[in-house]
Amino acid sequence: MTETVPTPSAPPSGRPAWEAPAGVTDKRAWATLAVLLVGMFMSLLDTTIVNVALPTIRDSINADEATLAWIISGYALAFGLVLIPAGRMGDRFGHKWVFIIGLTLFTVASLAAGLAQDSTTLIMARVVQGLGGGIFFPPVTAFIQLLFPPMKRGKAFAIMGAVIGVSSALGPVVGGLIIQALGETSGWRYIFFVNLPIGIIGVVAAIFVLPKLVAGAKSRMDFFGLLLLAGALVAILVPLIQGQDEGWPAWTYVSLAGGVVLLVLFALWERRVAAGGGSPLVPPHLFSHAAFTGGTILALVYFAAFTSIFFTISLLWQAGLGHTALESGLVSIPFAIGNIFAASQSDRLAQKLGRGVLVLGTVLVAVGLIALWLILLNVEAKDLTNWILLAPLFIAGVGNGFFIAPNARFIVATVDRAEAGAASGVIGTMQRIGSAIGIAVVSSVLFGIANLGGLKDEIAAKVTKAIPAAMQSGDYATPADAAKALGSQFSKQLLASHFGDAATMALFVSAIFAIVAVALVFVLPKRVSLH
The missing domain is CATH 1.20.1250.20 (MFS general substrate transporter like domains)
Known part of the structure; x- marks a missing residue:
């Protein structure tokens, strides 16, 4: 799956447009980018590699049709829901450790997905993978904005875009090669296991290479808002995925209606937080x-x-x-x-x-x-x-x-x-x-x-x-x-x-x-x- 590159925000009034963080040389900035892109490559490769494995997963663990949809949707939903909170946590506590925690979580979840023996375990592992990916993605763009001056930032984002394109393109072919080489019964497990060496290398490199920048923002996290939004989306997605398989029973319509109600409550809550001077x-x-x-x-x-x-x-x-x-x-x-x-x-x-x-x-x-x-x-x-x-x-x-x-x-x-x-x-x-x-x-x-x-x-x-x-x-x-x-x-x-x-x-x-x-x-x- 491809991503967009966020536009850097304008600096606060009175501050220079850009200044190099203390102790960060040009060489270290590029080394940091290389480490960050290792993680990004892995997460995007994993996104597209899974599509070609769906039929073999279905046969291997006797998964139903809804499971196949959840393998993709669960990952995407979890990824999307934590993007904003992860960015805020990086601003508050530093992007280095947010990246490391996210990449570690993604790597461990990859192991769990490869070892999964049933549909429920695999879906849960994919959701945790999505959480990990959503946690370590915001630090990538944040570091680029913080470490590179404007005249070099465009080149950094261009390299990031190339990695996005290549990893997304390689995913289906790499997945097909792995399954072809290792067999359809267990080959699909290695599309997750392939993340382990990449993830371990990425975590170790991040500990030693990524600079620990001074955190700035101290605003409180809107966890209740996140809970309302997550509940609304799950309430909508569950019947969309399960409804057809179960013949659209009454609970599917109740769930869809409940999801809409939760979205309204989420909007009202966000207005309340904003009116109270919160974040x-x-x-x-x-x-x-x-x-x-x-x-x-x-x-x-x-x-x-x-x-x-x-x-x-x-x-x-x-x-x-x-x-x-x-x-x-x-x-x-x-x-x-x-x-x-x-x-x-x-x-x-x-x-x-x-x-x-x-x-x-x-x-x-x-x-x-x-x-x-x-x-x-x-x-x-x-x-x-x-x-x-x-x-x-x-x-x-x-x-x-x-x-x-x-x-x-x-x-x-x-x-x-x-x-x-x-x-x-x-x-x-x-x-x-x-x-x-x-x-x-x-x-x-x-x-x-x-x-x-x-x-x-x-x-x-x-x-x-x-x-x-x-x-x-x-x-x-x-x-x-x-x-x-x-x-x-x-x-x-x-x-x-x-x-x-x-x-x-x-x-x-x-x-x-x-x-x-x-x-x-x-x-x-x-x-x-x-x-």
């Missing part, structure tokens, strides 16, 4: 800017659109069409290439086109997703190949590259410069919440239409009907042999058909999200200062 989790005054409100909705909707693409394609390619994890990983390469190429050009185009680069990006993503939907609508699932999907995935990847890097700066530009830091935190949180909601909605559509429970009954009925003719042919010694062979044959045919139909509708939902994003991008200013 709210999400400053309400930011939303007095209509363009900022629209921009945060854009962040949510856009991330809901593009993060759900490979959840759908990975399950179609492996569970539906019977391809290997490596073959599934290779499908994503055109998107990754387009993303890396466009991201490298996005800053130059943003200076030239202004908001036009974001319009171009969202339009290309929408066009790519609509093309994918039309292909799945008109081509039988069994006839799908990597080559058929190459062009639309490349187009969507180019669009994603144009949008991801500059979008946060355009949204932040809708508020006062003194509010840039708080605005960046809200945007990052909305992106992750969008990812979680997108996966929840798309998985509900995908598994609802695939109807895997009904598929088993359909296969059994076809096998029962076909056994007499199969026995008359003389090809099978016993009815049990005929049933086994016919079951495999019908399973392959019907899985492809069911997953093809389901993936078609799931990609249609992703395309709708993308089209809404195209409309929302026009709420942003036409031009902003990018330096």
